[in-house]
Amino acid sequence: MNGKQLKNSILQWAIQGKLVPQDPNDEPASVLLDKIRQEKERLIKEKKIKRDKNASIIYRGEDNSYYEKILATGEVKCIDEEIPFDVPNGWEWERWGNISQSIQYGYNAPALEHGAIKMVRISDIQENCVLWDNVPYCQIEENDIDTYLLKVNDILFARTGGTVGKSFLVEEVPERAIYAGYLIRTRYSSLLNSRYMKLFMESQLYWEQLKNGTIATAQPNCNGKTLAKMLLPIPPTKEQDRIVGKLTQLSSFLNNYTLYQERLNLLNEEIKEQLKKSILQEAIQGKLVPQIAEEGTAQELLEQIKAEKQNLVKEGKLKKSALATSVIFRGDDNKYYEQIGSEVTEIELPFEIPNSWSLARLNAVCQLTDGLKTIGKQCLLDARFLRGKSSETIAEQGKLVHKGDNIVLVDGENSGEVFIVPQDGYMGSTFKQLWISSSMYEPYVLAFIQFYKETLRNSKKGAAIPHLNKELFYGLIIGIPPLQEQKRIVQKIELSAQLLK
Structure with missing residues (x-):
């Protein structure tokens, strides 16, 4: 198992509730989701966000099946076929769109050397870091800035090209910045652990759902609707924190494992090459097979x-x-x-x-x-x-x-x-x-x-x-x-x- 495979396995354990033990004293995720819905209603009344016509509630019926109710129409449908695995008691399945306050496409403008506000592009994000010194400026009307303004804990999502689906958690904004058109920003409730949200976007479950929603063209692309429809498992708030803490503890181990695995692979290849050379040398000297x-x-x-x-x-x-x-x-x-x-x-x-x-x-x-x-x-x-x-x-x-x-x-x-x-x-x-x-x-x-x-x-x-x-x-x-x-x-x-x- 290489480093990437091990990391994927650990992420899978994390989102299945197998990485850390459950605590029956934790407030269940159903209460957390109720709070998020109340928070969204308040923001809608304050006209800070728009009502989502596809908003829904996912619940488990008395027959143990999963159902989804569309709030706008009252329509109810069984979604058992969409649920990839069972989650522990106290966890809930939810659509990304239901916990998100906005899923906003980026701003299209030419890159400038000087200006009043920076514009983060896909190419400015390398190894989960924004290279802020490389980020260009752009021209944008002042009354449009709030729509595209980046804030700490926003997640950016590449919607096209070779990096489609790659995500980035904004952990700092050293100066005012917006983001470019090939990116989508998702902003979600502050009641959720941002690092848990990011780890979901690195999991195989995320990538499988993304693949199913990606339009296969010369330039593969994905849209905000695909992200909004994604199912993700939501643990209780305190368990989210424990999962993130455990992954933080494991990160140095994973990095070392990957490094040692790469060194071992290189050594194995070198040994194979040396053995091949030795075999050829034995061959051309008449030592590989007996003479008859x-x-x-x-x-x-x-x-x-x-x-x-x-x-x-x-x-x-x-x-x-x-x-x-x-x-x-x-x-x-x-x-x-x-x-x-x-x-x-x-x-x-x-x-x-x-x-x-x-x-x-x-x-x-x-x-x-x-x-x-x-x-x-x-x-x-x-x-x-x-x-x-x-x-x-x-x-x-x-x-x-x-x-x-x-x-x-x-x-x-x-x-x-x-x-x-x-x-x-x-x-x-x-x-x-x-x-x-x-x-x-x-x-x-x-x-x-x-x-x-x-x-x-x-x-x-x-x-x-x-x-x-x-x-x-x-x-x-x-x-x-x-x-x-x-x-x-x-x-x-x-x-x-x-x-x-």
């Missing part, structure tokens, strides 16, 4: 690869430079040597390999190619599309690659990253096609390149636009096992990856 003598040696694979490349050069599918490879062998003195033409040089290996393996530079088994230039409409396979960060773009011409082909980023910060093409299309301009000899087991070669991903990324050339260091790429020494062993190695890597999920 009956599978032979890899020397004949190198001969097959050489013959395949010669044929592809003749067909014009590979450049002649693809044949310019070296031979790496172990001498009688048990040291390793590399022969290029007639020149033989002793080399240091980054790791030991089994006797049945052969060694080669990476350019012996794979090559970077440009792809086939083609005309006709095809999907553009650039990095953003391949990562699922952009929608399909159609190009009129380009370098055609096919589903299942491998392409390598050769420009940009992630140079050396390999993608398996998901569909036919034109590869992006920052890619090269990766040819891998059919004599090799392709996933084995890709696993080898994956092991050196960080090395390739950290060895880019160029300042303004970094490029893949092709000399380093082609020069990597790859251990070549017999073909069947390559397949067993990849199978082991894939099994390990499943266990690490």
Whole structure:
């Protein structure tokens, strides 16, 4: 359970009456709601607020069902299907509109650098705080100010956009301020604990009701009617205070829990990455699976690869430079040597390999190619599309690659990253096609390149636009096992990856 899930659970316990014990000596919430109704009647008579034509009373009948009576018409209906859970004795269910004195939309005006009154916008509210220094001023007629004026314990509610439903409890107003049009202000009876009201607006019950009342458009939005219709559980006044006090006590624990959980998650991810690297390292050193003598040696694979490349050069599918490879062998003195033409040089290996393996530079088994230039409409396979960060773009011409082909980023910060093409299309301009000899087991070669991903990324050339260091790429020494062993190695890597999920 992460920090957010734990907080949601605690809020759920709070609004269900399970966070603190009930006290039978508390004045029941029914008395509190009667006082709120009397308070509203007084404010209506004083013409400070308007009468709500949808005002209602919710009560429990003798049959134990919940009913709602609309005061203006006398209409009564059963609302059992709306009640999400039972609440303790002494609690009541109520509509937000019945306890609210006003639900007022914000004021629309241009933001100004100077003026007589500030105007709080959605963007000025960050992490449950108003960044008052950033709040602009606005122009408003003096006789309109009272309608939009912010007071301590008001709750602001975002009614549109990506933050729809987010709420903010006004705990201070350092200077006169109103609020902007994308916000709704709800002002409720002072007999209610403002922090209890705010915690309800963070609960899953609140968000579920909001979701049901949100209009799904390009810019999701919600209105004051949705808020007014919301059902919320009302505890006795003293229990509201105890709930808020308990949550205040738990807040530091929750913050620490979230922090430690994030650190643990990060550590787990780091451990997983290190294990993956260790598994790949074991794989390319021949330590992941046992060698089987009956599978032979890899020397004949190198001969097959050489013959395949010669044929592809003749067909014009590979450049002649693809044949310019070296031979790496172990001498009688048990040291390793590399022969290029007639020149033989002793080399240091980054790791030991089994006797049945052969060694080669990476350019012996794979090559970077440009792809086939083609005309006709095809999907553009650039990095953003391949990562699922952009929608399909159609190009009129380009370098055609096919589903299942491998392409390598050769420009940009992630140079050396390999993608398996998901569909036919034109590869992006920052890619090269990766040819891998059919004599090799392709996933084995890709696993080898994956092991050196960080090395390739950290060895880019160029300042303004970094490029893949092709000399380093082609020069990597790859251990070549017999073909069947390559397949067993990849199978082991894939099994390990499943266990690490």
